[in-house]
Amino acid sequence: MTAECHPAVVSLMGGEPLLRPQLAIGLAEILHEIGTQIVMGTGLYFARTPGIPRSIRAAVRAVDLVIVSLDIWHEAEVPRQRALDAISDLRELGCDVAIQLTGRSYEDPYIQDTTQEVRDRFGNDVPLMVSKVSPVGRATGLGLLPDAPIPLRRPEPCSGAYWPVVAFDGAVVACCNQSVVDGERPAELVLGSVESDSWPALVERGLNSTYLDLIRLAGPRFAAKSALGASSDGDYCGTCLALAGRESEERRVSSYVVSPKGRLELALLRTAKAPPPEEGFIPEEYHELLRLGHKPPIAQHTAPEQVPA
Numbered sequence: 001m002t003a004e005c006h007p008a009v010v011s012l013m014g015g016e017p018l019l020r021p022q023l024a025i026g027l028a029e030i031l032h033e034i035g036t037q038i039v040m041g042t043g044l045y046f047a048r049t050p051g052i053p054r055s056i057r058a059a060v061r062a063v064d065l066v067i068v069s070l071d072i073w074h075e076a077e078v079p080r081q082r083a084l085d086a087i088s089d090l091r092e093l094g095c096d097v098a099i100q101l102t103g104r105s106y107e108d109p110y111i112q113d114t115t116q117e118v119r120d121r122f123g124n125d126v127p128l129m130v131s132k133v134s135p136v137g138r139a140t141g142l143g144l145l146p147d148a149p150i151p152l153r154r155p156e157p158c159s160g161a162y163w164p165v166v167a168f169d170g171a172v173v174a175c176c177n178q179s180v181v182d183g184e185r186p187a188e189l190v191l192g193s194v195e196s197d198s199w200p201a202l203v204e205r206g207l208n209s210t211y212l213d214l215i216r217l218a219g220p221r222f223a224a225k226s227a228l229g230a231s232s233d234g235d236y237c238g239t240c241l242a243l244a245g246r247e248s249e250e251r252r253v254s255s256y257v258v259s260p261k262g263r264l265e266l267a268l269l270r271t272a273k274a275p276p277p278e279e280g281f282i283p284e285e286y287h288e289l290l291r292l293g294h295k296p297p298i299a300q301h302t303a304p305e306q307v308p309a
Contacts, residue, residue, distance in 0.1 A: 001199040006034045011163075013041040014069070021059035028062035037064040041100070044068055047078050047086035057093060066095050070118075071102040071133075072110060080114070084121055091126075098127045098293075105132050106283050115289065125293045130286040155269055156219030156236065161212050164202060170194045172202055174212055177237050186244035188212070210257050215240060217269040226265060227256035 001007070010031055017024050017040050028038050040063045046056050060066050068087055070080070078086075090097050099118060103111040111130055118126060160175040167173055167181045172191045174180075180189050188211040191202045206212060214223050220240035228243075243253060256262040282290065 001031075001034055001036070003034045005200045005203065006031075006036045007164075007199070009037050009039060011039045011041070012063075014043065016043055016045060018042050018046065018056050018059060021055045024059040025062045028059075039063065039065045039067060041067040041069060043074050044078050044083050044086050047082045050082075050085065052086065052089050052093070060090055060095050061093055064096065065098060066090055067098050067100055067129075069100050069102070070114060072104075080117070084118070087122070087126065091122075098129065100129045100131060102131045102133055106130070106286075108132070119292075127292040127294070128286075128289040130282060130289060155217070155222045157217055157269075158215045158219050158240070161216045164191055164206060166194055172197065174206060174209075177241075179237075179241065184241065186241060188244035189241075210254055211244060214253065214257060214266070217266055223253060223256075227253045227262070 010027070012024060012027070024040060031038050040060070042060075046053055052060070068083065068090075070083060074083070087097055087099070101111060101114055101118075115128060115130075118128060158175070160177070163176060164172050164174060165176045165181055167183075169183075170193050171185065172194060173185060174189045174191055188209065191197075191205050214227075218226070219236070220243055221234065221236060224234075224239050224243060257266065
């Protein structure tokens with residue numbers, strides 16, 4: 001990465017970045033020097049006791065945004081009041097703080113109860129991103145049911161395909177889907193490796209990928225329907241994995257993109273106003289919470305040489 005070609009934002013997410021605070025500080029220094037901002041997620045493991053340890057204090061002050069995870073599983077380790085006290089401490093240090101609030105479903109009373117408690121304490125100053133647990137990864141044993149398919153009504157652009165993710169083994173994949181990060185990686189969703197590829201090379205592959213361009217503009221279900229004439233009522237990410245993982249379907253997608261129909265549809269999608277990023281993955285009733293404490297976005301514009309990582 002250089003000052004001329006760098007991601008606009010880098011996110012350090014779980015595991016727990018604050019288990020290695022000096023690494024977080026070092027990364028923040030390097031990234032700030034080239035013009036990249038840095039976001040860090042934490043489960044607040046250090047908040048079991050009052051106060052913020054000195055090493056962690058330095059790390060959270062080094063980044064541009066701290067995202068705190070709140071859910072019943074984290075509360076089993078760090079009680080909610082301890083977590084809210086730690087958020088107060090972070091804000092007193094001058095940190096910008098947001099909360100990722102996760103329930104078993106979007107109707108989980110835990111979400112409503114915790115939201116009210118957060119707003120009682122912090123007013124409108126701390127944004128909340130509401131999410132729910134899906135039966136993926138470690139959550140497969142929680143007895144959760146997959147979402148019921150929603151009929152396709154229009155293109156569903158995938159904002160996740162703009163966010164390369166460095167997996168635990170150094171592979172750089174095109175999105176944050178847990179199965180892809182964990183190793184189920186169709187070639188179309190692999191951009192390269194941090195061991196062998198420069199950031200400019202990763203950017204070029206991501207921006208020149210016909211498949212990823214289609215997914216960003218139309219979403220996998222619309223792509224399946226338009227390019228393959230297939231059913232469009234399946235799982236969103238599962239459809240993407242199926243399209244990217246079968247050579248015969250990859251060829252049909254490529255043929256569609258260069259066909260008169262494909263060129264016309266994609267040209268219309270390029271001129272359409274993009275929906276807000278939250279529209280695709282957060283129910284409308286929770287959009288307001290995401291805008292609490294709103295400030296100008298970390299990255300106002302994403303130029304080709306500043307694709308987020």
